[in-house]
Amino acid sequence: LGIPHDSPQRVKAGLQFALSEASEDGHCYLPEIELVTKATGLLGVDADLASRCLEELVAEEGVVAEPLPTAMSPGVPEGTGRAIWLVPFHRAERALAAGLLRLLDASAHRLAGFQAVDWPAALGWLRQTSGVTLAPEQEAAVRLALTERVAVLTGGPGCGKSYTVRAIVALARAKRAKIVLAAPTGRAAKRLSELAGLEAATLHRLLQLRPGGDAAFDRDHPLDADLVVVDEVSMLDVLLANKLIKAIPPGAHLLLVGDVDQLPSVGAGEVLRDLLAAERLPRVRLTHVFRQAQQSGVVTNAHRINAGQHPVIHGLADFFLFPEEESEQVADLVVDIVANRLPRRFSLDPRREVQVLCPMHRGPAGAGVLNERLQAA
Numbered sequence: 001l002g003i004p005h006d007s008p009q010r011v012k013a014g015l016q017f018a019l020s021e022a023s024e025d026g027h028c029y030l031p032e033i034e035l036v037t038k039a040t041g042l043l044g045v046d047a048d049l050a051s052r053c054l055e056e057l058v059a060e061e062g063v064v065a066e067p068l069p070t071a072m073s074p075g076v077p078e079g080t081g082r083a084i085w086l087v088p089f090h091r092a093e094r095a096l097a098a099g100l101l102r103l104l105d106a107s108a109h110r111l112a113g114f115q116a117v118d119w120p121a122a123l124g125w126l127r128q129t130s131g132v133t134l135a136p137e138q139e140a141a142v143r144l145a146l147t148e149r150v151a152v153l154t155g156g157p158g159c160g161k162s163y164t165v166r167a168i169v170a171l172a173r174a175k176r177a178k179i180v181l182a183a184p185t186g187r188a189a190k191r192l193s194e195l196a197g198l199e200a201a202t203l204h205r206l207l208q209l210r211p212g213g214d215a216a217f218d219r220d221h222p223l224d225a226d227l228v229v230v231d232e233v234s235m236l237d238v239l240l241a242n243k244l245i246k247a248i249p250p251g252a253h254l255l256l257v258g259d260v261d262q263l264p265s266v267g268a269g270e271v272l273r274d275l276l277a278a279e280r281l282p283r284v285r286l287t288h289v290f291r292q293a294q295q296s297g298v299v300t301n302a303h304r305i306n307a308g309q310h311p312v313i314h315g316l317a318d319f320f321l322f323p324e325e326e327s328e329q330v331a332d333l334v335v336d337i338v339a340n341r342l343p344r345r346f347s348l349d350p351r352r353e354v355q356v357l358c359p360m361h362r363g364p365a366g367a368g369v370l371n372e373r374l375q376a377a
Helices: 008-024 032-043 047-059 087-104 112-116 119-130 136-147 161-174 186-196 203-207 238-246 271-277 297-306 327-346 367-376
Strands: 029-031 063-067 082-086 150-155 179-183 200-202 227-230 253-258 283-286
Touching: 008 029, 008 032, 008 047, 008 063, 008 082, 029 032, 032 047, 032 082, 047 063, 063 087, 082 087, 087 150, 087 238, 112 136, 119 136, 119 161, 136 150, 136 161, 136 253, 136 283, 150 161, 150 271, 161 179, 161 186, 161 227, 161 253, 179 186, 179 203, 186 200, 200 203, 203 238, 253 271, 271 283, 327 367
Parallel strands: 150 253, 150 283, 179 200, 179 227, 227 253
Antiparallel strands: 029 082, 063 082
C-alpha cells in the first residue's frame, strides 16, 4: 500500500493492534514494557522506534497511559512503570467505578420501605409463606440487598446463593417493588427465571443492545425498576458492566450475584473480582455448604479444586470421570453416554435433559462432529 516498513503510522496501528489482541485474552491494558515487546515482535521494528511512536500515540490520545498498579506489577519499582490502555476500556472502567459510587450515594430511595422493616417479622413471614428458612449469613445478605443501593452476593457452589436470591425477590414482590432480573447468557437467565418465579432476560435483551454497541437504556433513559438482580456476574466484562450501570435509575437497588471461581467473561476485564476487592461496595460472602449440597459430587469437587486438591473420582453418585486419550474414542464414549448410559441409569431424556460441553469446534470430538453424531443417535 506504499506505507514504509518503519512508518510511524504503521507502528502506531501495530501498537493499538497489540492492545486489541490482548483484550481478546481478557486484558484491559498492558504494561508498557510488555506492549513494546509485543509490538516490536509483530512489526519487525526496533524497540526505540516503537517507544517513540507510543509517546506520540499517548500525546494524540490514541491510547491512555497511567501509572501501573503496583499490585499488578511485582518486581517493578513503584511509580516507574506505565499501564497502556485502549481508550474504550479506560473510559468504561472509569465510568463503571464512578457509576457504582453514584448509585451507592444516590439521595433517592426506591425501596425506602425496607429501611424501617421489622426483620424478624419479615423473615418469619417468608418462612410461613414459602417454607424458606435462611441461615444467618443468608439473612444478612437479604437485609443488605434490600437496604443498600448496591450490593454484591458471592459464594461457592452449594452455599445457597440461589435460595438467598429467591428470598430477596419474594420480599421485594411483597412490597410491590418493580423487579428486573437479568444474566449475561440465555442459559443463566433461564435458570434465574425458574428460581425466582419471574421472567429474566439476558443483559443484551434487557438493555436492548443494538449492533454497534449502543443500548436503548442509559443514564438519560434508565430502566423502570426498583430492584435489579444480575446473576452469574463472573461472566460480566467491563464494557457490558458499564452499559448496565448506566441504565440503573438513581435510587434503585442493584444486586450483583456470582462466584469468581466460575466461568470468566469472554470480553476484557474481571469485573466481579474487582468489585469484591473494592472496599466501598457492601457485600456478603456465603461460606456454609448446606447438607444436601455436601452430598453432591459436583459441589464437593468444585470446593476441592478451589482448595488446590485433586477431585474425588470414585464412589460418588453423580460425578464420573472417564479419562480417554484418543479423540475418536472420546466421541464414541460421549455418544454412548448421552444416548444410552445416562437415560438408562438416571431416566433422563437425552434430548431435553442432557447437555454436552465441548472445548473446541473442530476435530473428531469437536462440537461440529458431535452434533451430527448425537443427532443421528
